[in-house]
Amino acid sequence: MSEKIAVAILGASGYTGAELVRMLALHPRVRIAALTADRKAGSTMAEAFPQFTGLDLPRLIAIGEVDWASIDLVFCALPHATTQEVLKAVPASIKIVDLSADFRLSDPEAYAYWYGHPHKALELQAEAVYGITELDRAAVAKARLVANPGCYTTCGQLPVIPLLEAGAIDPDQIVIDAKSGVSGAGRAAKEANLFTEVSEGFHAYGVGHHRHMAELEQGFSKAAGRPVRAAFTPHLVPMNRGILSTIYVKLQPGRTAEDLHAILAERYQGEHFVKVLPFGTSPQTRHVRGSNFVFMSVAADRRPGHAILLCVLDNLVKGASGQAIQNMNVMMGWPETTGLEQIGLFP
């Protein structure tokens, strides 16, 4: 058996932290050496999440108690802003995959604008490599600190970026209508996430100003080779997991919706986790639930010169912890699917 690396999960008592534990407990190259929490420090992982009853896991401790000398790689699943303070104290010899938004924007001014305060770890922000694995694999392989992308932004960029790179769609006419399950908001108690607030209805939020626009625009601008503004409206739907993005695009002259499908099929041919379904298929969140897969497709729009892209993923897996493990596998030079073989949990 190959030697295992020792990993710490900061924020293990949260949803993405628990998802990391669920998948890393079966990862053949990893030993979970430290798990941290804030309010729940001192509890066992089974007390925080009874599904882990019987697993041999370290007790949840405060971040200050972590013995960094014993750790090879850190998964950081803390709230944004807290993350940049904490990661400054992690020794530079340790690899990091950060799930928060703290290191995703490479422009410090853009960060300050969208997050309302100056960045407190600019050296780390400069060092961080943005990592949608399928699009940034070569850079991720060389990185020490990977900024794991957001759930909405993975679901928005995977279908759009190859089309921008191919010059097949108009960069100024991208409209992303996205719906997320409530686990996307994390485990911390918030009035807006009470059962009565989210069940039996659904609503848009952050309309016209959601902070993920910055991350989408950063990716789209790089792919288009010029500044791009995107319309993005997130919605909260009464389900636990999953994101569906319905994306309206304008074709460049001479292009058809079928061309877009062919570009995506070719771009993701051979990718284990990204599946381009037949033209006109409507992918469903329930088919990727609990897995690291992304299903996407293209459909005709009745308006001439337009097309509709559809993309689904599990926000806690490919949208967060699964992609974080995929990035670790790339950073370590291991097969990318290691520990990520789960198939969607349906029905």
Ligand SMILES: NC(=O)C1=CN([C@@H]2O[C@H](COP(=O)(O)OP(=O)(O)OC[C@H]3O[C@@H](n4cnc5c(N)ncnc54)[C@H](OP(=O)(O)O)[C@@H]3O)[C@@H](O)[C@H]2O)C=CC1
């Ligand atoms: N949920 C999702 O679908 C996605 C989340 N993300 C990002 O991943 C990160 C984690 O998200 P998620 O798991 O949903 O969040 P949760 O709210 O579920 O968990 C947060 C974790 O951080 C700990 N924590 C909170 N405040 C502090 C603090 N001041 N010091 C130390 N530890 C603290 C909590 O400990 P305790 O429980 O003890 O309070 C908990 O373990 C966030 O940055 C989020 O934006 C990214 C993509 C998708």
Ligand SMILES: CC(=O)N[C@@H](CCC(=O)OP(=O)(O)O)C(=O)O
């Ligand atoms: C449903 C819900 O609230 N979703 C969160 C985004 C999910 C998340 O936390 O991802 P990031 O790390 O990319 O911010 C939101 O809208 O802020």
